[in-house]
Amino acid sequence: MGEMEKKSAKRKKRRDIQHLILSTIAVAGVLSVALVAPNVVGAMDKLGLLPNRRQNEIIKASRERLLKKGYLVRDEGKLRLTSTGQAFLLRLQLRHSGLRKPKRWDGRWRLLIFDIPEQRKGQRDLVRRTLIQIGFVRLQDSVWLYPYDCEDIIVLLKADFRIGKNLLYIIADTIENDTEYRALFNLPLDR
Secondary structure (H helix, E strand, O other): OOHHHHHHHHHHHHHHHHHHHHHHHHHHOEEEHHHHHHHHHHHHHHHOOOOOOOHHHHHHHHHHHHHHHOOEEEEOOEEEEOHHHHHHHHHHHHHHHOOOOOOOOOOOEEEEEEOOOHHHHHHHHHHHHHHHHHOOEEEEOOEEEEOOOOHHHHHHHHHHHOOHHHEEEEEEOOOOOOHHHHHHOOOOOOO
16 A cells, blocks of 8 residues: 555544544533543444454544544533534535435435524525535525535534524525526536
């Protein structure tokens, strides 16, 4: 294995460990620092992510990196996922699940419309950044466009950001003057 391959594998393993730690904390809500390691160790052992016995050191280093980046915070001896951490976890989940583009476009547009109150402006910005990362294109202020089925990802987004009632998923057969958007997504211009 070449040097670049080794570095790439190491980065992937680090992301996988971070994903496990964040997912564990997100699922449980709040976990004490002492309880995080055994759960994560067991999961990593089952996935075969740790070939040697430096597990506690690796988990501690990864946890400290997540704390330093602001994805986790310590609160009375417990770890909590921050809103930035939630967004990072969502990006990791999207990478793992991936949005698959079908070979042929079905001719329907997927629209997302959201109305998140001003008091939750930070969360609104996180939703926007996440939509951009997924590949959505902004149609208007809070209206976003995507040409492929993405309902599963949207359900995950609604659950992770707790915005179920504030986000609408619409499937539309046509959009007026959509030539520009077809070109953006490399879709056939005549339909």
